[in-house]
Amino acid sequence: MGLGIVLVLQTWTWIVVAIMVVYAIRHWIFTLNRLTGWQRPYYQDLLDSDLPPVSIIVPMRNEDTVAAAIFDALVASNYPKDLIEIIPVDDQSQDDTTTIAYAYSQRYPFIKPIYNLQGERGKSNALNRALAHASNEIVLVFDADYTPGKDLVRELVMAFIDPEVGAVMGRVVPRNSSTSFMTRLLALERSGGYQVDQQARYNLDLFPQYGGTVGGFRRSVVIALGGFSVETLAEDTDLSARLFLNGWRISYANRAECYEEVPETWDARFTQLRRWAHGHNRAFAVNILPLLRSSKLSPVQKLDAALLLFIYCVPPILLSGIATNALLFFMGAIPFFPGILFAFFVVSYNAMGNFAPVFEVGAAEVLDGGRERLYLLPSLFYLFLFNSWAVTSGAIDAFGDFVKARRAQWDVTRHARQKQKDAASA
Amino acid sequence: MSFRLNRGIHHDIAPHRSYRNLPIGAKAILTTIPAVVIVELLVVLCAQWCLNAMSNVAFFASRYEGVPARPFADPFLFVTLHPMTFDIRHSDWLELLVVMLVCAIIIVGLSVWREIAAPVRFFINLNALLIGGAAIFLFLAGHLGYDSAAFSQLMLRTALLTWLVIPVFVGFFAVLFPFSIMERIGFILLTVAWDVPLSIVRYTCFIAILGKTGPIAMTDLYFIFGPLLDVVPVVCFLSILLVRFARALQSQRVLWGSE
Numbered sequence: 001m002g003l004g005i006v007l008v009l010q011t012w013t014w015i016v017v018a019i020m021v022v023y024a025i026r027h028w029i030f031t032l033n034r035l036t037g038w039q040r041p042y043y044q045d046l047l048d049s050d051l052p053p054v055s056i057i058v059p060m061r062n063e064d065t066v067a068a069a070i071f072d073a074l075v076a077s078n079y080p081k082d083l084i085e086i087i088p089v090d091d092q093s094q095d096d097t098t099t100i101a102y103a104y105s106q107r108y109p110f111i112k113p114i115y116n117l118q119g120e121r122g123k124s125n126a127l128n129r130a131l132a133h134a135s136n137e138i139v140l141v142f143d144a145d146y147t148p149g150k151d152l153v154r155e156l157v158m159a160f161i162d163p164e165v166g167a168v169m170g171r172v173v174p175r176n177s178s179t180s181f182m183t184r185l186l187a188l189e190r191s192g193g194y195q196v197d198q199q200a201r202y203n204l205d206l207f208p209q210y211g212g213t214v215g216g217f218r219r220s221v222v223i224a225l226g227g228f229s230v231e232t233l234a235e236d237t238d239l240s241a242r243l244f245l246n247g248w249r250i251s252y253a254n255r256a257e258c259y260e261e262v263p264e265t266w267d268a269r270f271t272q273l274r275r276w277a278h279g280h281n282r283a284f285a286v287n288i289l290p291l292l293r294s295s296k297l298s299p300v301q302k303l304d305a306a307l308l309l310f311i312y313c314v315p316p317i318l319l320s321g322i323a324t325n326a327l328l329f330f331m332g333a334i335p336f337f338p339g340i341l342f343a344f345f346v347v348s349y350n351a352m353g354n355f356a357p358v359f360e361v362g363a364a365e366v367l368d369g370g371r372e373r374l375y376l377l378p379s380l381f382y383l384f385l386f387n388s389w390a391v392t393s394g395a396i397d398a399f400g401d402f403v404k405a406r407r408a409q410w411d412v413t414r415h416a417r418q419k420q421k422d423a424a425s426a
Numbered sequence: 427m428s429f430r431l432n433r434g435i436h437h438d439i440a441p442h443r444s445y446r447n448l449p450i451g452a453k454a455i456l457t458t459i460p461a462v463v464i465v466e467l468l469v470v471l472c473a474q475w476c477l478n479a480m481s482n483v484a485f486f487a488s489r490y491e492g493v494p495a496r497p498f499a500d501p502f503l504f505v506t507l508h509p510m511t512f513d514i515r516h517s518d519w520l521e522l523l524v525v526m527l528v529c530a531i532i533i534v535g536l537s538v539w540r541e542i543a544a545p546v547r548f549f550i551n552l553n554a555l556l557i558g559g560a561a562i563f564l565f566l567a568g569h570l571g572y573d574s575a576a577f578s579q580l581m582l583r584t585a586l587l588t589w590l591v592i593p594v595f596v597g598f599f600a601v602l603f604p605f606s607i608m609e610r611i612g613f614i615l616l617t618v619a620w621d622v623p624l625s626i627v628r629y630t631c632f633i634a635i636l637g638k639t640g641p642i643a644m645t646d647l648y649f650i651f652g653p654l655l656d657v658v659p660v661v662c663f664l665s666i667l668l669v670r671f672a673r674a675l676q677s678q679r680v681l682w683g684s685e
Binding site: 376 | 442443444445446447448449450451540543544545548549552556559560563567570571572576580598599601602603644645648649658661662664665666668669671672673675676
């Protein structure tokens with residue numbers, strides 16, 4: 001009995017280490033490709049004067065502190081205004097978001113807000129409502145706390161020149177990275193994830209991901225796919241998977257940078273990560289088998305899609321590995337080759353603990369022209385347990401919802417300006 | 427460092443950061459592999475001496491601390507280790523109950539009291555879980571799977587394997603960047619060279635701590651301050667080298683366009 005338990009635990013340790021090694025190799029290949037390989041040009045390098053009309057959806061819930069900023073940024077876009085319609089979706093806001101959206105719609109006729117006063121809430125519902133109202137084939141989505149630059153709409157739209165492209169994704173850059181130690185670390189993570197990870201996947205024709213904001217898609221395609229799934233909290237990952245299953249490509253525009261406000265408190269970040277993990281794991285459960293069976297994807301694309309969808313399962317596995325090894329230690333049965341434990345920690349810390357391993361983040365920062373920021377690389381260890389537990393918590397939630405057939409509750413990330421406003425009013 | 431080649435879309439126009447990449451070719455691999463081999467050879471040559479130093483320092487320190495210790499020979503791979511049996515203080519059931527209670531209070535307390543940054547809270551909780559878990563296991567089973575000799579043997583074997591693994595691991599980092607051959611060898615060598623005194627000090631401290639506190643802390647020491655701690659300096663050295671490298675890149679105006 002005791003020997004059997006030890007054998008099971010040791011086998012699990014080997015499996016955990018194997019998973020970590022696979023991810024470490026994957027990220028190492030991505031980094032090598034991004035640093036040294038041929039960079040697939042994006043479509044913005046093509047000259048084209050025939051711009052298509054575009055609908056821009058801005059899902060909003062209690063966004064009165066940021067609403068005016070994103071409207072101003074979109075109005076200032078250099079995309080021809082007669083080709084734009086902006087659709088803010090007010091998702092039962094209880095603050096002044098409705099008033100602000102209405103005021104802007106009075107000043108600018110191309111801003112056409114819609115109001116969800118009593119239907120089901122959540123981003124997927126808001127997007128589905130907006131899709132029904134959108135009058136253009138090309139649709140972009142921006143979350144309300146993002147600040148698109150003047151060229152961004154044009155840069156993103158250019159991808160749809162290619163008839164094979166079903167969706168496009170731009171690069172997210174934190175604008176409040178210098179606010180605190182935490183935001184600096186999050187900026188490092190983002191840098192690795194976009195500058196290296198997404199670009200390498202785009203270079204290698206793998207599985208670049210549509211991220212739900214600073215991106216766009218073809219309206220007819222999404223409608224044909226049944227719209228956005230209201231069952232998941234990661235409608236972006238779910239859509240990415242469904243697009244791939246149906247033979248569409250997702251283009252990544254590394255140069256199309258958009259500024260966002262990363263969470264400034266640990267609680268806000270925990271909620272955000274937990275929501276992502278919940279939604280991502282749901283998307284994994286729903287899409288993994290169809291993706292693996294798909295005849296439209298190459299074996300390498302299937303492998304990358306599986307690894308990407310599985311990524312939010314890794315932190316729980318990692319924590320289970322720590323627990324397993326602790327038990328083995330209590331029983332005096334750490335696997336004979338003690339180096340395995342070292343490898344386990346090394347690889348987990350460097351490959352998956354922070355979503356982008358340190359060498360990937362370092363490479364991204366070098367490419368971005370960062371210097372002193374690179375001194376913060378060892379500090380990523382600071383996030384290791386936090387990320388692991390937040391993601392595990394989301395995975396447990398997802399499992400609970402799945403077992404009890406509950407619908408997940410959408411919880412918007414509260415950004416700093418909302419908190420400042422709350423504090424001021426208090 | 428030489429950066430002749432700008433691999434952006436046009437060789438005469440400084441690329442936007444989204445198009446930048448670095449001139450790394452076969453040279454990086456061809457210089458990294460010998461660098462790793464050289465350092466591995468050095469590790470093999472010096473391992474016995476370093477491991478003896480580890481055992482001797484810990485032995486003398488334990489004697490100085492009044493912890494009776496008895497070394498024994500343990501052939502392992504290409505060296506002979508000298509782990510030791512040392513006296514670990516016995517923890518009675520009352521002490522174990524107190525430890526369990528304190529750990530539970532810490533975990534619950536930090537879940538409720540959120541004034542400390544979340545990562546710090548989680549780190550403290552992980553330590554409390556490992557110590558509390560060891561106390562529960564000791565309470566139920568009477569002893570941990572590792573006695574002093576086995577723990578000492580585990581630490582020495584782990585140290586040797588860590589020194590052997592580090593050069594390969596760091597080599598994978600180093601091959602990604604266009605460092606010079608000296609920087610490559612320096613980076614790989616420095617991480618191992620740093621790890622030797624770290625291993626000696628850590629092993630000595632562990633034996634002194636276990637001699638005073640009993641086996642409750644053994645799991646926590648090995649998991650949190652064991653191999654995990656070896657990785658942190660590797661990343662520190664990488665970050666220092668990358669800052670140096672990034673500064674050099676910034677001065678290459680053609681490459682980065684910082685006219």
